[in-house]
Amino acid sequence: MKLIRFAVAESSTPLFGVVIREQAVPISVLQKKTGKTDLPVADSRSYLASLPASERAVKELAAWGEHHLAELGNGERYALDAVRLLEPVEVAALFDFGLTPRHLKNSADTIMKYEKDNPQTSALLQAFA
Structure with missing residues (x-):
């Protein structure tokens, strides 16, 4: 499982997601599609704060995404070479x-x-x- 933070041209808000077959898939999309919106994985900070439960949750979401990738449309998945990768964890303070x-x-x-x-x-x- 590869976790990423990334930006897309359509949005100024960074997205937290997983890489599935050379596609960047926002975790929020996977949560919405699976109905598991109560998981503590909105961003990398909440993911880290909720370990190990968040890791299990994201692995389940990524597994679902792997099997249903073709069902995700435009704006729900992005070619990995079309996104701008960001630092893995938001910087809280310098x-x-x-x-x-x-x-x-x-x-x-x-x-x-x-x-x-x-x-x-x-x-x-x-x-x-």
Whole structure:
């Protein structure tokens, strides 16, 4: 089973799907066709958060898709070479790990400014004060 995130020309929204015989098939299409819309596999983050149940669910959907691929019409499956593949998992946040002295000072100043009254960070701030 190959999971993919991809984009198609008709939509600006990334799709989460599986590759079935050189076709990109959105999981949402497979869910709708099988009636299994309550599964926790809307996107790659929900898929990862719901492992291992989500893996079993997607394998079942992919197996159904393998047997019923010819029944899927335009907009329900896409030739793999006609889609733009995206990074496998949505990026939730980008972190800057540039540990230069200037960066560290700026980070400390920001924490002191905005987190000084936060009880969860007060012990850390006292340690560096």
